[in-house]
Each structure stands twice: as structure tokens, then as C-alpha cells.
Amino acid sequence: xxxxxxxxxxxxxxxxxxxxxxxxxxxxxxxxxxxxxxxxxxxxxxxxxxxxxxxxxxxxxxxxxxxxxxxxxxxxxxxxxxxxxxxxxxxxxxxxxxxxxxxxxxxxxxxxxxxxxxxxxxxxxxxxxxxxxxxxxxxxxxxxxxxxxxxxxxxxxxxxxxxxxxxxxxxxxxxxxxxxxxxxxxxxxxxxxxxxxxxxxxxxxxxxxxxxxxxxxxxxxxxxxxxxxxxxxxxxxxxxxxxxxxxxxxxxxxxxxxxxxxxxxxxxxxxxxxxxxxxxxxxxxxxxxxxxxxxxxxxxxxxxxxxxxxxxxxxxxxxxxxxxxxxxxxxxxxxxxxxxxxxxxxxxxxxxxxxxxxxxxxxxxxxxxxxxxxxxxxxx
Numbered sequence: 289x290x291x292x293x294x295x296x297x298x299x300x301x302x303x304x305x306x307x308x309x310x311x312x313x314x315x316x317x318x319x320x321x322x323x324x325x326x327x328x329x330x331x332x333x334x335x336x337x338x339x340x341x342x343x344x345x346x347x348x349x350x351x352x353x354x355x356x357x358x359x360x361x362x363x364x365x366x367x368x369x370x371x372x373x374x375x376x377x378x379x380x381x382x383x384x385x386x387x388x389x390x391x392x393x394x395x396x397x398x399x400x401x402x403x404x405x406x407x408x409x410x411x412x413x414x415x416x417x418x419x420x421x422x423x424x425x426x427x428x429x430x431x432x433x434x435x436x437x438x439x440x441x442x443x444x445x446x447x448x449x450x451x452x453x454x455x456x457x458x459x460x461x462x463x464x465x466x467x468x469x470x471x472x473x474x475x476x477x478x479x480x481x482x483x484x485x486x487x488x489x490x491x492x493x494x495x496x497x498x499x500x501x502x503x504x505x506x507x508x509x510x511x512x513x514x515x516x517x518x519x520x521x522x523x524x525x526x527x528x529x530x531x532x533x534x535x536x537x538x539x540x541x542x543x544x545x546x547x548x549x550x551x552x553x554x555x556x557x558x559x560x561x562x563x564x565x566x567x568x569x570x571x572x573x574x575x576x577x578x579x580x581x582x583x584x585x586x587x588x589x590x591x592x593x594x595x596x597x598x599x600x601x602x603x604x605x606x607x608x609x610x611x612x613x614x615x616x617x618x619x620x621x622x623x624x625x626x627x628x629x630x631x632x633x634x635x636x637x638x639x640x641x642x643x644x645x646x647x648x649x650x651x652x653x654x655x656x657x658x659x660x661x662x663x664x665x666x667x668x
Contacts, residue, residue: 315561315600321550324520324540327462328554330564331470331526331533335598337558342466345444345459346539349514350387350410351522352452352460354468355433355445356418357407360399361476362436363422371400380426381417386453389414390491401490403479408488409495410513412451419450426450437464440471454518462537469511469524469535483510483526500548501525505555513547521547527555534558565604567595567632567640574644575611577627582619582650589627589644597632597640608633611644621650 318328318338327342329335336342363369374396382393389405391397391413399421405414419429426449433447442464448455473480486503487496498513507527514522520540527534536554541547568574573588599607613628621627626643633639 316557318557319550319553321538321553322541322546323538323550325462326536326538326550326554327466328534328536328558329466329470330558330562330598331473331535332564333596333598334470335562335564337534337562337598338554339462342462342537343444345461347454347458347516347519348452348460348465348539349516349519349522350412350452351465351512351514351524351539352447352450352458353406353410353415353514354465354472354512354524355437355447356415356429356450357403357479358440358468358472358476359429359432359436360403360418360422361472361479364399364479365476369399369422371403372398374398375402375417375421377413377417378420381413381420384412384416384451384453386412386451388412389488389495390493391417392491404482404485404488405490407482407512408485408497409490410498412453415450437468440467442467452514452516452519454516462539465524465537465539466535469526469537472511473526473533473535480510483512498544499523499525500544501527501552504548505552507559508555513544515544523547523551525551525555527559529559532559532562532564561601562598563601563604564596564598567597570594571647573647574630575613575628577613577617577646579617579619579621579650581652582621583652584648584650587617587621587627587650588647590647591642592624592645595642599634599639603634606634607639613644619650619652621646623647623649 325341325344327339328337377391377393377395379393387410389409389411402414402418405411416426419426423429423432429450430447437445445460445464446457448458501508507529510526511524521544522539525536534555536551538547538551568591570593572590575589576586579587610631611628623646625646627646628644630644631638631641
């Protein structure tokens with residue numbers, strides 16, 4: 289590392305590693321909630337806070353509708369459909385068994401009302417109507433669901449329908465559902481807000497949202513319940529307290545009470561024992577690097593997006609950093625190009641590794657600068 293890097297790195301280490309002699313108290317184990325599988329993550333960082341068999345394939349029941357809404361939201365964003373356009377309800381949609389928003393065959397219903405009927409009332413009829421409108425048929429829509437799942441990195445999921453009604457090889461995992469929930473929150477925040485609606489009335493029939501945590505915990509603002517005999521009682525929940533948002537996925541509990549109580553316990557655990565903090569702002573100079581044969585002798589290094597980290601409460605001041613940077617960095621270096629690796633650790637455990645990128649363009653220097661640096665490199 290060149291001398292130019294050492295002062296800034298020393299400051300970085302000082303700021304992040306005010307190490308005390310006191311040992312960090314261990315974090316208590318996550319609560320036992322009687323689920324087949326669960327996963328709790330921080331929404332912003334994706335950090336895994338607690339889990340139980342999070343990669344086991346299970347039937348998702350109506351949690352499937354999160355994937356259905358993701359596909360519909362994408363079609364809305366791309367301008368393929370609009371919220372106010374009307375959908376003619378097919379006999380298949382009308383006859384779909386299970387939970388319903390009570391649409392009638394042959395009637396015309398707006399895309400927005402169908403979304404409310406699916407998201408709030410968990411209407412299977414609304415889900416099929418949306419699928420047919422977006423893709424022409426539910427089977428083609430299922431192919432779209434699988435394509436979007438693959439693009440999101442949901443590698444253990446496979447969807448056969450838009451509702452979550454039992455079907456062979458219609459499966460997902462807690463980890464994949466957390467990935468999906470995070471994608472909805474990040475990509476479609478305005479549509480996500482509809483998950484907080486406590487009731488919706490259609491055809492003079494008022495139905496309440498099945499997510500009881502919307503009434504119990506003011507920090508909860510979504511997402512979706514599910515139940516079939518095979519899947520058990522399931523719940524994906526998102527809650528925000530302060531600047532921290534947590535997503536919990538609970539699969540395969542024995543009752544509506546156990547899925548709500550278990551989800552609440554996991555949320556409380558996450559907020560009580562963990563925190564998410566801003567490490568560095570986008571464009572902030574974290575360190576710098578000597579760039580040889582460049583018009584600029586030194587390049588600032590940083591991150592292009594705000595960098596956050598999720599840690600156990602009380603441990604932030606014990607974080608340690610290290611910087612891996614090549615001995616020789618040669619021009620040209622474009623702004624945004626990775627130059628070094630920043631590692632953040634806690635008590636010897638690496639928590640985060642991310643590239644530091646050039647914050648400025650570093651074009652090749654003049655003939656004289658290149659020649660001078662070439663000579664200097666012989667003695668370096």
C-alpha cells in the first residue's frame with residue numbers, strides 16, 4: 289500500500305474499531321415458534337438475523353400471490369397494462385375455489401380493484417383474472433412467474449398457478465420468499481403500501497385483511513398470509529421501526545394464532561437484538577490510491593451507493609476494517625471501476641466485503657507523466 293493510503297485507512301480503522309476490553313455478550317437464541325421453516329432478514333441489507341430450515345422446499349399456499357403481484361407490478365411499470373383498465377371476468381376465474389373477492393363472470397373489473405381483492409382479501413378469483421389479463425392464460429402466466437423468480441435469484445422455487453392452490457411441484461422456500469418480499473419493497477414501494485389496507489369492499493361485501501398483525505403491531509405494514517392443508521398456516525411479514533425494516537417468513541405452523549404469534553416474536557427479537565447502521569455514504573471518500581501513468585496522481589476511492597451493515601446491538605463500535613489494494617494501480621481507471629476490496633469484521637468474523645471504486649476518471653497522463661512514472665516504477 290502506498291503512503292497516500294495509510295493516513296485515511298488509519299482514520300477509517302479508528303472510527304470503526306474503538307475496541308474495548310469488555311467482551312461482547314452473546315446474543316440470545318431466536319425464539320422457538322413451532323414452524324416447519326422460517327427466516328428473518330433485514331430488508332435493506334439482506335442480512336440473515338435468524339432462520340430454521342430456510343432452504344427446505346415447501347408448498348407456499350397463498351404466499352404465491354406475492355409472486356403474482358410482482359409480475360403484475362412489473363407489467364404496470366413497463367406500461368403493458370394500467371390500473372384503471374377493465375378486465376372481463378372469465379368463467380374459470382369466477383369458478384376458482386377457495387378465498388374470493390366475489391367477482392362475477394362476464395363483469396368488467398379494474399386492474400386496481402383486482403389487485404386489492406388479491407392483496408387484501410386473498411381472492412383466488414382475482415388472481416386468476418389478473419393472470420389471464422396479463423398473459424392470456426394462467427398457464428402462460430405461471431411461466432412468467434418462474435422467469436421472474438429466476439431473475440430475482442429464487443432458485444428453489446417453481447410455480448404452477450397464480451393462486452397457490454395445491455399442485456404438483458408448486459414449491460418455494462423461506463429464503464426465496466424473503467428475496468421476493470425484499471424485491472417488492474425495493475422496486476414497488478407505492479404498490480407495496482397497499483398491503484397495509486385492513487379491509488376492502490367489493491360488490492357490497494366487506495372483507496378484512498387476514499394479517500392480524502396489522503391490528504396488533506403499528507410497525508407492521510404488510511405482507512401476506514397463506515393456508516392450505518399441505519402448507520399449514522404461513523405468513524410473510526414486514527415491519528419498520530425507526531430506520532430499520534425487517535422481513536420475516538414463517539411457514540408451516542399449526543394455526544392462525546401460531547403463525548401470528550410466531551411472526552411477532554421473530555420481529556421483536558430482530559428489532560431488540562440487531563440494528564442496521566450506515567457505514568459510508570455514496571460518493572464519500574473512504575481511502576485513495578496512487579494511480580501510475582495517470583493524469584491524476586491520486587484517485588479517491590469510495591462506494592457508489594450508501595453502504596449499510598446489520599450487526600448485533602452494541603457491537604457497532606467494535607467493527608474492524610481492512611483494505612486490500614493492489615501494489616500497483618495503473619491508468620487508465622474509469623470512475624466506478626473497482627480498485628480495492630473493503631472488508632468489515634467483528635471479533636474475527638467477516639461480516640461484509642465490498643469493492644471500493646474510483647470516484648473520479650483517471651485517464652492516461654501525458655507522455656512526460658507516463659515516462660516519469662515508468663522510470664519511478666523501476667525503483668518502486
